[in-house]
Amino acid sequence: MVQTFTQNEMIKAIYHELSSDDMAELETQLENNVEFENNFENLSVIKSELNKLIESPSDETIANILSYSARR
Amino acid sequence: MNRNLISDKDLVHLYVSGDESALSVLLNRHKSKIYTSIYLLVKDRYLAEDIFQDTFIKVINTLKSGKYNEEGKFLPWVIRIAHNLVIDHFRKEKRTPTITTSEGFDIFDTIGVSEESTEDKILRDQSHADLRTLIQKLPEEQKEVLIMRHYADLSFKEIADLTGVSINTALGRMRYALNNLRRMIQEREQSYKQYL
Numbered sequence: 001m002v003q004t005f006t007q008n009e010m011i012k013a014i015y016h017e018l019s020s021d022d023m024a025e026l027e028t029q030l031e032n033n034v035e036f037e038n039n040f041e042n043l044s045v046i047k048s049e050l051n052k053l054i055e056s057p058s059d060e061t062i063a064n065i066l067s068y069s070a071r072r
Numbered sequence: 073m074n075r076n077l078i079s080d081k082d083l084v085h086l087y088v089s090g091d092e093s094a095l096s097v098l099l100n101r102h103k104s105k106i107y108t109s110i111y112l113l114v115k116d117r118y119l120a121e122d123i124f125q126d127t128f129i130k131v132i133n134t135l136k137s138g139k140y141n142e143e144g145k146f147l148p149w150v151i152r153i154a155h156n157l158v159i160d161h162f163r164k165e166k167r168t169p170t171i172t173t174s175e176g177f178d179i180f181d182t183i184g185v186s187e188e189s190t191e192d193k194i195l196r197d198q199s200h201a202d203l204r205t206l207i208q209k210l211p212e213e214q215k216e217v218l219i220m221r222h223y224a225d226l227s228f229k230e231i232a233d234l235t236g237v238s239i240n241t242a243l244g245r246m247r248y249a250l251n252n253l254r255r256m257i258q259e260r261e262q263s264y265k266q267y268l
Contacts, residue, residue, distance in 0.1 A: 008243040011250070015221060017228060046250050046257075050222050053200055053207075057107040057124045062099055065128045069095050072136055 005029055005036070014043050076101070080146035088135055099128070102147055106154055108223040112207060112215075113158045123161065127154040151224045152234060206256045214249035217242050 005013075005026050012018050013026050030037045075097045078086075086094035106127065111120035130153050134140050141149075207215060213235075220231045221242075228246070232239045 007247050011243050011247050042254055043250050046254050054104050054108050056104045057121055061121045061125050064125055069132045070092055
């Protein structure tokens, strides 16, 4: 029987939380359902946009933390 | 053994037993997840740096005093400490994150973009600032799940445990958050086109 994936399961797939068996079935659904594929693609685009906002603290802050730890 | 292959749990053990360099590995592994999560909540770079530092002071004090509970995972524990410090900050300021206006956004910050022209950098920074603004427009519960899953890299199960909701509720909030962001981005693009 062909499994029908929900929108929530699509979210799990985008964040790599589906099992490999479920992922394989989801890929089959992506190949056979244009609307499902478009939704998946749109969410993937938003996810990659969000990745552009990832930032790091300054080196000075990291040095302060390591220095505090060494003194403690 | 390459230190980057050692689990968080083993690094914590090494650190508690006196290996200071284990903390450096943990910091490098998780600093972006923790810092970006804090920054998106407080919307101010300097404040985010302070809260990030205070978070790790608490982490260090807890680990070195032997009070760390090993039942949970390291990252969700640190994120919870950071989240509580953010809440403490807004309580002290007698305001909520939703009415904070400070962006802490410096368009002349040139770290890591040596190949980029000034014009390209301003456009890129503006685009990022726009996206940060759109994230702030999300309902609080959607923004919380988005930050915890996308930036803090917590699983939906860990988010459900931290926020006291079911996994399906956490997934649903994430789905609404991503769909709302997509809609807002499309609306913004449409409004830009009207001016061209």
